[in-house]
Amino acid sequence: MIRLVGIVTGLVFAFVVLLAFVTGAYTFATEPHTQTAEKAFHRVAHVPAGGVSYDGLAPQWDVAQLQRGYQVYKEVCSACHSLEQLAFRNLSELGYTEAEVKAEAASWTVPGIDPNTGEVNTRPGTPVDRFPSPYANRTAAAAANNNAVPPDLSLITKARHHGSAYVYSLLTGYRDPNTYTNEEGKTLAQAFPDNMPGTGLHFNPWFANLNLAMAPPLHTTGQVTYADGTEATLPQMAADVAAFLTWAAEPSLVDRVRLGWMVMGFLLFATILAYLAKKSVWSQLKIREED
Numbered sequence: 311m312i313r314l315v316g317i318v319t320g321l322v323f324a325f326v327v328l329l330a331f332v333t334g335a336y337t338f339a340t341e342p343h344t345q346t347a348e349k350a351f352h353r354v355a356h357v358p359a360g361g362v363s364y365d366g367l368a369p370q371w372d373v374a375q376l377q378r379g380y381q382v383y384k385e386v387c388s389a390c391h392s393l394e395q396l397a398f399r400n401l402s403e404l405g406y407t408e409a410e411v412k413a414e415a416a417s418w419t420v421p422g423i424d425p426n427t428g429e430v431n432t433r434p435g436t437p438v439d440r441f442p443s444p445y446a447n448r449t450a451a452a453a454a455n456n457n458a459v460p461p462d463l464s465l466i467t468k469a470r471h472h473g474s475a476y477v478y479s480l481l482t483g484y485r486d487p488n489t490y491t492n493e494e495g496k497t498l499a500q501a502f503p504d505n506m507p508g509t510g511l512h513f514n515p516w517f518a519n520l521n522l523a524m525a526p527p528l529h530t531t532g533q534v535t536y537a538d539g540t541e542a543t544l545p546q547m548a549a550d551v552a553a554f555l556t557w558a559a560e561p562s563l564v565d566r567v568r569l570g571w572m573v574m575g576f577l578l579f580a581t582i583l584a585y586l587a588k589k590s591v592w593s594q595l596k597i598r599e600e601d
């Protein structure tokens with residue numbers, strides 16, 4: 311009797327689950343999917359035309375580019391963004407001498423403490439200091455930026471999908487929501503008037519929710535003057551700073567890939583050796599079998 315009740319209960323349960331599944335699947339298949347502004351307008355990150363030197367099977371740092379990217383970071387981005395995982399001494403990896411790194415560090419102002427009174431003050435940077443935040447704290451940062459805190463950029467190329475390409479796309483991706491059309495030929499103003507950027511927000515199809523609180527930081531050709539004479543166009547500055555931030559997030563990227571190839575080479579060698587050893591051991595055994 312108890313077994314019968316158990317079987318009936320099980321069958322009822324299975325029937326209810328099946329019913330729920332079938333009605334759910336039916337609704338999914340028949341009802342039109344609601345289109346969101348993000349789905350209709352969000353664009354996938356892309357690398358600069360001509361590609362980047364630090365991607366692919368044989369990545370290389372273009373040191374001149376990293377130096378230009380550093381200049382863009384220093385002259386533009388550092389007004390709002392810190393780089394707290396990177397110390398000034400790391401710049402020596404970009405081809406600067408010890409004296410140049412010292413001078414470069416001293417050109418920055420970092421938070422300090424007055425040795426006589428213990429009061430908080432500021433002082434010139436030294437090579438061991440890290441790239442500081444321009445704001446005293448998060449509240450001050452939010453207050454200055456329409457309530458959005460500019461994130462620390464040390465790991466930003468790791469923290470976003472296709473990070474390096476994303477930074478490039480974001481910086482070159484500001485558009486006018488009244489004239490920019492998506493794949494369906496619609497403008498944001500026509501298709502999703504409710505998603506138009508509010509005050510202090512800027513439309514950028516590469517940003518996840520389309521409107522961000524960062525005004526276009528790179529906007530004019532010649533905004534920085536490159537020491538090496540490269541023309542500072544918007545795509546050039548964006549590509550350079552994206553390269554610099556990629557290096558900042560993973561200075562060992564190039565070495566890591568090189569080491570990877572060496573490990574693969576060694577494993578191949580070890581496999582061949584193991585195969586030959588196996589052949590040699592079994593050849594002996596076969597001779598004995600034939601005796």
Ligand code: HEC
Pocket residue numbers: 382383386387388389390391455458459460461466470477480481517518521522523524525527528551
């Ligand atoms: C005037 C201040 C300001 C300057 C200058 C500035 N940013 Fe920003 N940035 C912001 C703010 C504010 C946010 C946060 C935006 C948000 O979340 O809506 C932000 C966000 C970002 C993000 C993250 C976007 C995301 O996916 O969350 C990146 C990357 C970025 N900035 C890169 C840069 C680079 C590179 C430069 C220099 C070329 C730069 N920013 C210059 C204020 C600034």
